[in-house]
Amino acid sequence: MLCVGLDPKMDSIPAVYLNEEDPQLAFLKQVISETADHCVAYKPNLAFFESDGVEGMRRFAQLMDHLKASHPDHLIIADAKRGDIGHTAERYAKAYFDTFSCDALTLSPYMGMDTLEPFSGREGKWMVVLGLTSNPGSEDLELLELKSGKRLYEEAMDRMAQRFGPDELMFVVGATRPEMLASIRQRCPEHFFLVPGVGAQGGSVDEVCKNAATAEGGLLINASRSILYPGSDAAGSHRAAAAHLQQQMAPYINS
C-alpha cells in the first residue's frame, strides 16, 4: 500500500550527491532503488520540479523515463493538483497522461465536474481528486456545512463517486483526521484513497488502515519526507524507512 512521495529540495540533499551532474536526480534514483521492493507507487510533486524552471521540468521528464524503464509496474502519480475548464483540462490530460506518461494525476474539484471529464475514459489512467485534505486549512472550505447537512467535501466526493468509477477515480483523503476516515470509507466503499499526512505531518498508519482499508486494501498511503530524509530514525536509510512503514501496513493487507 506504500506510495513514496518524490519531493526533492536541493538544500536537503545529502552532501554525497553534490558532485553528481544532477544531484537531485541522482538522489531520487537512489531513493527509488532502495524503496522499490517496499512500495507500489511513486508520487513526484510537480512544485518541486517547476520551482527550478525548465531545468526542473527536464529533471521531471528524466525521472519519468527512469521510472518507466526501471520499474514499469509501479504506479506513477503526478501530484500537480490541476483544475481548469474543459479545453484547458484536455491539455493537462495530454501533458501528464501522454507527454510525461504518468499513470495518474491529482486534481482539484473546486470548478466542478466538467473540469474532470477530460481525464475520464482513459484506459489505465486515473484521476486522483482532492476530497478531505490533511492541512489545517481544510476547515476553511472543505469542512463547511451545506444547507443539505452534508459537509462540502462529502458533497464533492458523492458527486464524483456517482459519476466516475473506481477504475478511473481515486480520492485524496488526509491521514490527520482518522476519526473521519471510517465515515468517508462508508460513503465511498470501492474507490482507492491516496492518503498523505503520515510521518512528517503526524498521521498514524495504523489508524488509517483500521479506519479505511478494504478487503482489497483500497489504500495508497503516501510518505515523502520521512522516507526521503530519514535522519537517524530508521538507521538513516530510505530502504529502512520504507520497510518500516510497509511492516506497519502488512497486517491489514492479508486480513
Place this chain on the structure above:
Amino acid sequence: MLCVGLDPKMDSIPAVYLNEEDPQLAFLKQVISETADHCVAYKPNLAFFESDGVEGMRRFAQLMDHLKASHPDHLIIADAKRGDIGHTAERYAKAYFDTFSCDALTLSPYMGMDTLEPFSGREGKWMVVLGLTSNPGSEDLELLELKSGKRLYEEAMDRMAQRFGPDELMFVVGATRPEMLASIRQRCPEHFFLVPGVGAQGGSVDEVCKNAATAEGGLLINASRSILYPGSDAAGSHRAAAAHLQQQMAPYINS
C-alpha cells in the same frame, strides 16, 4: 482593462508561422506586438505549455523573457490554478514569482487559507484566486448553498478578502453570470477581478463593466481565443480584435 490570454495550440496556428524555428513562440510574439497598445496584461495558460513537456516549458520561459524585455510595464499573470499545502505552495511561489518572474499567479482556494499564505507579502506580486468561474460546472460546488445561507464562492471570497488586501489579492470571477457580478462587486468593493469568459465563452464586455467596474476600473477582462484566432470577425488581425474589445471597455474607464 484588457488582458490577453496566451493559450497557443499548434494545430490552430496560421500556416505562415510553420517555417519558423518555434512556430508557437513566433505566433505569440506577433500577437503581443499587435496587442500591446490595447491591453494592460498578458495571461499565459500553463496547460498549453506543459502539454508540450520540457519543450513547452522552455517556450514558456522564453515567452516570459520576451515579455519582460519588450513590455516591462504589462502585468504577467501565470494562469496555473495551483493549490497545495504550505511547504509545497512555497515552491509554487518560487516557481512563478521568482524563477519565471511572473507578476501574478492564479490559485485554487479549495484546500484553504493556509495554502494561500505563501503567496502573500511579496511586494508587487499578486495571487489571483478562483471565486466564481465561468463554466457550467461552477454549479457543482461553487454555487452550493451553505448552512449559513451564503453560497460557497461567497464564503470563500469573504474569507480571502478579510485576510488579504487588494494590493496582493485579485479574484477570478467569470463573465458568463453577469446577474451575479453586481452582488459580488458589493461584497468585494476594492479587489480587482480577473474576468474570463468574454468572447468565445459568450460573456458580454458591456454587462461585465456595467455590473463590476469601479471608479478606478477594478477589472482585468480576459480574452484569449477571440484575439488569438480572430478569423474573419475582426478583419482577421489580433490588433483589430484587441482594439475592438478595448473600445467596448473605454466608456467605463473614464466614468
